[in-house]
Amino acid sequence: MSVQMDYRESTDRAGMSRMTVRELRDTFVIDSLFRPGALGLSYLEIERAVVGSATPTTSALSLPTHKELASRFFCERREVGVINIGGPGAITLDGQRFEMARHDSLYIGRGTESVAFESDAATDPAKFYFVSYPAHASYPSKRVRRDEAKTIQAGEAGTANRRVIRQAIRPGIVETCQLVMGFTELEDGNVWNTMPPHTHRRRSEIYMYFDAAPGRVMHLMGEPAEPRAVFMDEGEAVFSPSWSIHSGVGTASYSFVWSMGGENLEFDDMDMLAVHDLGPGA
Numbered sequence: 001m002s003v004q005m006d007y008r009e010s011t012d013r014a015g016m017s018r019m020t021v022r023e024l025r026d027t028f029v030i031d032s033l034f035r036p037g038a039l040g041l042s043y044l045e046i047e048r049a050v051v052g053s054a055t056p057t058t059s060a061l062s063l064p065t066h067k068e069l070a071s072r073f074f075c076e077r078r079e080v081g082v083i084n085i086g087g088p089g090a091i092t093l094d095g096q097r098f099e100m101a102r103h104d105s106l107y108i109g110r111g112t113e114s115v116a117f118e119s120d121a122a123t124d125p126a127k128f129y130f131v132s133y134p135a136h137a138s139y140p141s142k143r144v145r146r147d148e149a150k151t152i153q154a155g156e157a158g159t160a161n162r163r164v165i166r167q168a169i170r171p172g173i174v175e176t177c178q179l180v181m182g183f184t185e186l187e188d189g190n191v192w193n194t195m196p197p198h199t200h201r202r203r204s205e206i207y208m209y210f211d212a213a214p215g216r217v218m219h220l221m222g223e224p225a226e227p228r229a230v231f232m233d234e235g236e237a238v239f240s241p242s243w244s245i246h247s248g249v250g251t252a253s254y255s256f257v258w259s260m261g262g263e264n265l266e267f268d269d270m271d272m273l274a275v276h277d278l279g280p281g282a
Contacts, residue, residue, distance in 0.1 A: 089126025105168035203262030
């Protein structure tokens with residue numbers, strides 16, 4: 001099966017400051033995900049990550065390799081994290097079938113030769129979102145049900161950021177090389193995520209927004225003193241350089257999948273900022 005892989009370059013601080021709104025979106029926003037009956041793949045220059053989706057309908061979709069990977073099969077030297085944000089489905093790895101309900105996650109270890117995505121019903125297809133990073137070792141593939149993820153209550157209603165963080169692919173639950181992945185659900189009436197924001201030069205982070213329609217999310221990125229904004233729609237992903245903040249505010253509550261790769265697996269390894277750090281000083 002021939003599947004085109006979009007190649008996405010990044011920019012440096014000076015380059016981002018000169019970008020128009022359209023250039024910012026064209027560089028960092030991935031808007032080709034979750035097309036019915038199709039796979040979508042984007043190769044990111046940052047951390048050599050691959051961001052993709054599979055939305056099977058009447059037949060299974062197999063994950064192919066690509067010339068950018070220079071490999072015999074996709075996971076020959078890679079690990080993958082998958083989260084289903086759609087209807088029930090299944091993922092089959094080298095003949096082993098994993099049933100995947102909504103919000104279930106699956107870690108796919110290096111060396112897995114065959115990956116196939118299926119939906120239980122074409123009328124309510126699964127929507128598999130996945131992120132992949134190069135891997136230096138092979139660890140067992142593992143499914144993590146929604147209620148098996150580490151759950152953290154965060155934020156306050158008074159600052160409009162009350163949310164539930166579900167850490168699915170993380171140390172203590174799944175052994176990985178560099179991938180950390182999960183999702184966050186904002187409670188009704190709450191609209192801010194990751195505010196105050198942070199950076200982490202040792203890892204890059206990717207957000208994919210869902211359960212947002214018909215609303216939109218304004219995603220903030222760039223240097224703290226010169227933040228930039230892109231408007232995000234349902235099922236779109238945005239990646240950030242390691243020096244960039246990543247935060248957002250929606251027109252209503254929403255959810256988002258977050259994923260990280262880089263030097264370590266420590267979820268709390270963040271360089272925290274304060275609200276007064278944003279924008280130029282007085």
